[in-house]
Amino acid sequence: MPAATLAVRRPSASARYLPHLVFLVAVVGTLVRLFELNDELCWRIAPPTAALALLYAAGLARWDRLSSWARPAWLGLLLLLWSWVAWNLPAQLTFGYAWLAVPLAVLALRMPTRAARAIALGVLTALLVASLLRPAGGFDPDVLAPPVAALWATVFLYRAQQRLTRELAATRGELARQQQEAGRLAERARIARDLHDTLAQELSGSRMLLQAAERDWDRRPDAARRQVRAVTGALGEHLAQTRGIIDDLTPPLLARDGLEAALRDLCARTGSAGAPRITFRTEHEPCSLRTDQAVALLRVTQGALANACEHARARNVRVTLTYGDRATAAVEVMDDGVGFDTTAPLLTGSGRGFGLAAARDRLAPFGGTLSIDSEPGRGTRVHAALRAGDRVAVGTR
Numbered sequence: 001m002p003a004a005t006l007a008v009r010r011p012s013a014s015a016r017y018l019p020h021l022v023f024l025v026a027v028v029g030t031l032v033r034l035f036e037l038n039d040e041l042c043w044r045i046a047p048p049t050a051a052l053a054l055l056y057a058a059g060l061a062r063w064d065r066l067s068s069w070a071r072p073a074w075l076g077l078l079l080l081l082w083s084w085v086a087w088n089l090p091a092q093l094t095f096g097y098a099w100l101a102v103p104l105a106v107l108a109l110r111m112p113t114r115a116a117r118a119i120a121l122g123v124l125t126a127l128l129v130a131s132l133l134r135p136a137g138g139f140d141p142d143v144l145a146p147p148v149a150a151l152w153a154t155v156f157l158y159r160a161q162q163r164l165t166r167e168l169a170a171t172r173g174e175l176a177r178q179q180q181e182a183g184r185l186a187e188r189a190r191i192a193r194d195l196h197d198t199l200a201q202e203l204s205g206s207r208m209l210l211q212a213a214e215r216d217w218d219r220r221p222d223a224a225r226r227q228v229r230a231v232t233g234a235l236g237e238h239l240a241q242t243r244g245i246i247d248d249l250t251p252p253l254l255a256r257d258g259l260e261a262a263l264r265d266l267c268a269r270t271g272s273a274g275a276p277r278i279t280f281r282t283e284h285e286p287c288s289l290r291t292d293q294a295v296a297l298l299r300v301t302q303g304a305l306a307n308a309c310e311h312a313r314a315r316n317v318r319v320t321l322t323y324g325d326r327a328t329a330a331v332e333v334m335d336d337g338v339g340f341d342t343t344a345p346l347l348t349g350s351g352r353g354f355g356l357a358a359a360r361d362r363l364a365p366f367g368g369t370l371s372i373d374s375e376p377g378r379g380t381r382v383h384a385a386l387r388a389g390d391r392v393a394v395g396t397r
Contacts (some may be wrong), residue, residue: 023103027053030089030097045088052081068112075107075120079127086131092133098147101128105151109158121155193299193358202238204306205270206231230272237269258320259294260286263301263331267319270305274334276314284323287388293366297331297384300327300359300370304333304382312337312380330385339374359384 031049059066059074066074082104086097101124108120128151132144213227240253247309254262264280271278289297301319307315314337322330359382360370368386 003203023056023100024053026097026100027056030085030093033093042090045085048081049085052078052085055081060095072111072116072120075104075111078104078107079123083127083131095147098131099130099150101125101147102154105154106158109155125151151344189361193362196303196358202234202269204310206234206238208309209210209234209272234269254298255291255295258286259289259297259329262294262298263319263321266298266302266305270309276309276312276337277319278317278319278345280319280321282321282323284325287323287327287329289329289388293329293368293386293388296303296362296366297329297386298364300382300384301331301333303359304384308333308335308337308380312339314338314379325386328385329384329388332383332384334379338380339378339380341376342372342374 012125027049031046034046034049055074055078059078061070082100086094089097104124105121108124109117111117111120111376125148128147128369129144132147170370209227209231212223216224216227253265260282261366267278267280305317305319308314312335317333317335320332320334322328363370363384364384366386368384372380373383374380
């Protein structure tokens with residue numbers, strides 16, 4: 001399935017700090033108004049108001065270090081100071097000061113247990129109502145409704161935001177799990193293609209050699225022994241190939257000597273099994289290929305050669321490695337066999353499991369392409385190309 005990514009965004013800095021900013025602005029505004037009134041009561045209320053702001057800021061600064069019991073104790077001190085100041089403020093300042101209940105409600109919702117949150121919100125609501133009843137001289141909906149509604153709207157919005165964050169986190173976890181599963185499936189398919197293009201093809205060639213040795217065992221024992229020795233040597237190479245698959249699917253010869261040497265060796269080993277006759281040549285100066293790109297071209301060539309040997313009934317196969325002017329590398333495998341219809345299932349992938357369609361899949365991550373020209377009775381030409389380097393572009397002849 002397609003990989004998908006969903007990021008759970010943390011609240012923006014402005015959203016996180018807005019309640020604290022409201023609290024401090026309200027406290028500072030209250031202090032300014034107290035200094036403007038300049039009477040004895042105001043000077044008595046100013047120190048607890050300033051202490052409230054300092055206690056609030058100190059608790060926020062050390063929030064991560066506060067224990068599970070210290071946080072409710074800190075909030076309790078804040079509520080005590082806030083309610084004392086609200087009860088003693090002049091009537092004209094009480095209504096504005098009461099809005100400090102909104103950021104205090106946010107703090108109440110951050111308490112460690114559900115019981116602590118419920119108690120804190122209940123006490124806060126009661127203190128808010130009491131502080132507003134005194135200057136109003138009784139029950140006045142116009143005075144009580146806005147702060148109380150704002151407090152509980154904050155509670156519901158905060159809880160909704162927390163629930164949404166949890167749901168998004170759960171969704172991100174599920175998508176991450178699906179991405180990992182998709183990655184495992186893609187890796188499994190990649191390994192299957194590599195096993196098909198390496199061990200399966202090599203073992204098929206060894207089997208052909210052993211069948212030839214069996215036919216020649218009585219009539220041409222020397223030829224049969226040579227073929228058996230060739231199989232023995234090939235099995236040693238199979239072991240090296242298996243280790244190469246384990247080591248990131250990089251063939252040892254390719255890692256040591258480069259793509260040209262690996263292709264030349266592949267053609268020599270495949271041609272040693274008898275018909276068809278395989279020739280190899282290179283054109284132009286080599287360009288630098290990443291190892292994974294070279295592996296892709298080698299495996300595609302290996303699969304094309306296997307198709308030519310097993311199905312095309314070709315007498316001659318020519319493999320050409322071409323380096324282009326714009327740092328492109330291409331491999332062409334051309335045979336004079338029976339050919340096939342390029343619209344048949346073989347090409348689309350619904351026929352022989354890991355065939356030409358799998359070769360296209362192998363080149364696709366590098367921006368490479370695979371072109372096939374064939375007609376029944378007129379042979380087959382397979383051309384794989386990619387651009388060297390990190391940014392790959394594809395060109396075909």
